[in-house]
Amino acid sequence: MDVRNYETVFILTPVLNEGQVQETVEKFSQVLKENGADLISTEAWGLRKLAYPIQKKSTGYYFTLTYNHSGEGNIVDVLELAFRRDERVIRFLTTVLDKHSVTYNERRRNGEMNQPKPQPAEAAAQ
Secondary structure (H helix, E strand, C coil), X not given: CCCEEEEXXXXXXXXXXXXXXXXXXXXXXXXXXXXXXXXXXXXXXXXXXXXXXXXXXXXXXXXEEEEEECCCCCHHHHHHHHHHHCCCEEEEEEEEECHHHHHHHHHHHCCCCCCCCCCCHHHHHC
């Protein structure tokens, strides 16, 4: 069976307190686990300004879920249905990751990005 990798970015309303935000993120993580997905990472980007007002709000809590799924059924439909039913979610977007995106995300999570490249020994000697 083919394993597909996904990344979902969602924005929560800014009127929630920290406990409600964590509870909401845990709820969506649980939806993935209950439907056979392997949750790879959950990243909180924090409270950010929106590009344009949504539901008369100019900021929102951004989160990213990275996961893979190899089972029966469409995990994306299940997750997006949960997003639509929850009034705390302002927007969401799910993308399928190719092998290059998966490698990039792993390197970014491990802190390998934005580090200075080592100089060759010949250039350092001059």
